Amino acid sequence: MAQTIRKQKLWTIEQDELLKHILENQNFQSWTQISKAFFEFSGVMRSSKQCRDRWNNNLRSEKNGNPWQEDELKILFDSQRIHGNQWSLIAREIKGRSENQIKNFFYSTIRRNIRKFNKGKLDSERIRFKSLSILDNEEIRNILTTKKSVSKNYFLSTFLSEQAVKIIQSQFIQTNENETLQYNSNFLMPPEMKFTSEDFYISDDSGSSSNPTFEDDKLLDDDPYTMLEFSDILDNPFH
DNA sequence: AACCGTGTCAACCGCCAGATA
DNA sequence: TTATCTGGCGGTTGACACGGT
Numbered sequence A: 001m002a003q004t005i006r007k008q009k010l011w012t013i014e015q016d017e018l019l020k021h022i023l024e025n026q027n028f029q030s031w032t033q034i035s036k037a038f039f040e041f042s043g044v045m046r047s048s049k050q051c052r053d054r055w056n057n058n059l060r061s062e063k064n065g066n067p068w069q070e071d072e073l074k075i076l077f078d079s080q081r082i083h084g085n086q087w088s089l090i091a092r093e094i095k096g097r098s099e100n101q102i103k104n105f106f107y108s109t110i111r112r113n114i115r116k117f118n119k120g121k122l123d124s125e126r127i128r129f130k131s132l133s134i135l136d137n138e139e140i141r142n143i144l145t146t147k148k149s150v151s152k153n154y155f156l157s158t159f160l161s162e163q164a165v166k167i168i169q170s171q172f173i174q175t176n177e178n179e180t181l182q183y184n185s186n187f188l189m190p191p192e193m194k195f196t197s198e199d200f201y202i203s204d205d206s207g208s209s210s211n212p213t214f215e216d217d218k219l220l221d222d223d224p225y226t227m228l229e230f231s232d233i234l235d236n237p238f239h
Numbered sequence B: 001a002a003c004c005g006t007g008t009c010a011a012c013c014g015c016c017a018g019a020t021a
Numbered sequence C: 001t002t003a004t005c006t007g008g009c010g011g012t013t014g015a016c017a018c019g020g021t
Helices: A013-025 A031-042 A048-059 A070-083 A087-093 A099-118 A132-136 A138-144 A152-156 A162-174 A230-235
Strands: none
Touching: A013 A031, A013 A048, A031 A048, A048 A099, A070 A087, A070 A099, A087 A099, A099 A138, A099 A152, A132 A138, A132 A162, A138 A162
16 A cells, blocks of 8 residues: 655645745735645745645744643633534634643643553553544543643553443444444453542643544554454454 | 653644635 | 535544653
8 A cells, every 4th residue: 555655745844934924925815826826936836735734833823832731621621621622713712722732642642641541551442533522431431531740650550340341342333333342341441440530631731732642552562462454353352 | 871751842744625717 | 406625524554752661
């Protein structure tokens, strides 16, 4: 399968200035027109989408590069609970943070906690991410929105309930309708989980955004178990 | 000093809905 | 009515910095 290489083309200061100038001084009606003007002035091709993204994510307003504060986190997680993944809506409630910043930070938090939680656990005990809909479950949500400073031991001693495991599994079942899962309770770990409110939403996180890919969570360092495809689990739930 | 894992930032991609021809 | 265009948005990826070993 051929893979296309995505090459990032960073914006220069001059290009930023030109884009600002075009937006602030020319009366264009569309991003397409802005893109054309940008090319005429600079000789550099930037698509309408690129211009729009650059403006919205970086140039439109002053960016807050400070570490995330507790009140910002509270707004973020509360808003996400209400609005789901409508980052543009959430961004309106957090001053000085761009939609991209917010989105990146959120995914970064989820990803970090999945990695920490899965570390040292059997494949059958791990959280497998497919979509943020798993956050609808309070138990999973609590784990995945845990603050950065929570110790490794906390994650080591935390396991999913049967119900939470089923929810995670159902994500994959929905996309593999032809396959059936033989649920076996021996396969699951159902211990009690107890959280205190201060474990969540309170952060000493620094920085603001993140790389939200989950693919590399398949490989965990110093961990004897590699992440397996869900079909593998269906074939043999006990490995 | 070199390597590796992780976090952060910026940019890109693809889908979708509304506008327009 | 339909096809095409455009912008908005959520999700994904690449590059790089930094700290720990």
